[in-house]
Amino acid sequence: MFDFLKQYYPVFVEGTAQTIIISIIGILIGILLGLIFVMMRLSKIKVLSYIARVYIAIVRGTPAMIQVMLIYYTLSKVLEVPQIQFLGSGLDRVIPGSIALGINSGAYTAEIFRSGIISIPKGQTEAGLSLGLSDRTTMFSIVLPQAVRNILPALGNEFISLVKESSVLFYIGVQEVTAQALGVGGTLYDFVPPLIVAALIYFVLTFILSQLMQLLEKKMGRKYLQSN
Amino acid sequence: MSAEEKIIEVDNLKKSFGENIVLKDISFNVKKSEKVVLIGPSGGGKSTLLRCLNRLEDDYEGKVLFEGENVNGASKEKLRVLRQKMGMVFQQFNLFPHKTVLENITFSPIKLKLEAPKIAVAHAHELLKQVGLSEKAAAYPQSLSGGQQQRVAIARALAMRPEVMLFDEPTSALDPEMVGDVLDVMEGLAKDGMTMIIVTHEMSFAQNIADKVLFMNDGMIADSGTAEYIFKKTNNTRTRAFLSKVM
């Protein structure tokens, strides 16, 4: 049943590499946007908070597929990306695609950050401020490190779902692992075996990612001795 | 500086939370090295008053002057400098759980570049010795008892070399057997001449340490005077009723 792999395994390797790359870029952009938007969301400046709320609501309330296509077609009008091939796809697709993943993930990440930040007692902020620290230092050195530790499991879930959701980039022609599996299926006139291979690949990737997150949790938790 | 110099001056301070008027026209002074103790029933506005002094509570009317500088009108940068000069100790300690005892103490002076790291660490060890916790420098707060945590919190505030220390019920969250250690540290500070404003329900401690006692009730300073006056002589019926309940 899986004999086709002898011939087609390079295609799957390429697709897997592409999936890993777009996921990593998406996660990094998502973290960055999540941080920016959570700061806006919690800001005392009403306009900033409002913009963040709108962004979060729109991203959460619309399908990822439509977001990706909208971003791709919009960016391709304003952004000049050279037509360089990268792991079987044009960079003019990979770059907007990864950015779209990040924009999508940023909304969820912002909400996760927010739940973490509001779970830290106000006394922590007040202690920081009373020592003469700035709002920013208090947030980044006192509150966020504790918040991040509390939200690592939720962040892990978000990263895992991003890896799986990255398959939507298939719709804009990024040759990630789902697209490659469908391509192989087309030539074989049988979609089931290549899709099973793709599923296994996603499973292995997300499994490794969840193990890494658990390792990180242990590492960050160890310092605290008792949990709080 | 002359002993009579006012270090804190509060004039006609008013603060409300929405409809709830919490401080109604508060005025008092604190002189250098003076120990001022705030007593009174819960909900009377003691914490709010203390928090107005370093502007953890904002949006109040009236004047708070620290060494002649207007706290209420201070810019963000100025406010941060003023806060460094007013150490604050909270009922719930509020140590940073992700930092060791030593890091809790040295973080701010190093971050704010007030001291070179080496000097800040040496100072922190001195302060830990002063509060009787020399051996706990590398520990994380959760491994300490409440009384130990509060003494670290005092050391952390002292690391900023403050002019004034504000204490908001520093022993109220402690098991009774821990209270003495914290009060001893505070007495030591008082002997060294630290200016202190203390909210407390430890009446015998208050009586011993206070140069001036303010009895706060319902957002007002209902009675004030020397410890001798408040605890022994006052004719104020509210003060007497409160004291008879807590002593």
Ligand SMILES: Nc1ncnc2c1ncn2[C@@H]1O[C@H](COP(=O)(O)OP(=O)(O)O)[C@@H](O)[C@H]1O
């Ligand atoms: N952040 C706040 N928001 C609304 N009301 C508050 C807040 N902080 C304190 N209060 C109210 O102010 C009053 C005085 O409180 P507080 O200063 O804590 O009194 P005390 O320290 O004497 O017990 C209380 O009625 C309390 O409910």
Ligand SMILES: [Mg+2]
């Ligand atoms: Mg109080």
